Amino acid sequence: xxxxxxxxxxxxxxxxxxxxxxxxxxxxxxxxxxxxxxxxxxxxxxxxxxxxxxxxxxxxxxxxxxxxxxxxxxxxxxxxxxxxxxxxxxxxxxxxxxxxxxxxxxxxxxxxxxxxxxxxxxxxxxxxxxxxxxxxxxxxxxx
Numbered sequence: 001x002x003x004x005x006x007x008x009x010x011x012x013x014x015x016x017x018x019x020x021x022x023x024x025x026x027x028x029x030x031x032x033x034x035x036x037x038x039x040x041x042x043x044x045x046x047x048x049x050x051x052x053x054x055x056x057x058x059x060x061x062x063x064x065x066x067x068x069x070x071x072x073x074x075x076x077x078x079x080x081x082x083x084x085x086x087x088x089x090x091x092x093x094x095x096x097x098x099x100x101x102x103x104x105x106x107x108x109x110x111x112x113x114x115x116x117x118x119x120x121x122x123x124x125x126x127x128x129x130x131x132x133x134x135x136x137x138x139x140x141x142x143x
Contacts, residue, residue: 007019031043032046036054
């Protein structure tokens with residue numbers, strides 16, 4: 001029979017040979033990370049923490065819906081990537097997804113005049129910047 005020792009984390013009494021396994025796998029005070037936020041906490045508090053943490057939502061930027069963290073992996077596997085105009089709650093979990101053949105929302109179109117104006121302004125800024133730095137470089141060479 002092996003000698004009995006107390007776990008330094010939870011004070012449970014165990015055989016010395018089982019102490020490492022206890023501390024690594026079953027001790028309620030061992031430190032584990034939340035699967036949603038990676039926050040380290042005692043294993044005994046993990047279920048309560050993850051119940052709250054898993055209900056937080058993040059925006060799915062493919063379909064423009066808020067998804068619970070606990071549902072994000074399942075959502076990612078079935079997300080059609082179709083952006084929706086309205087932001088829906090993840091409470092609609094049982095709601096049917098859009099049809100696969102539904103068209104994607106098109107990005108906003110910019111007018112040709114706006115594009116040319118943007119290019120012109122950028123060109124002028126580059127020109128002034130290069131002249132400014134060229135004069136600055138010449139002035140520093142004179143001194």
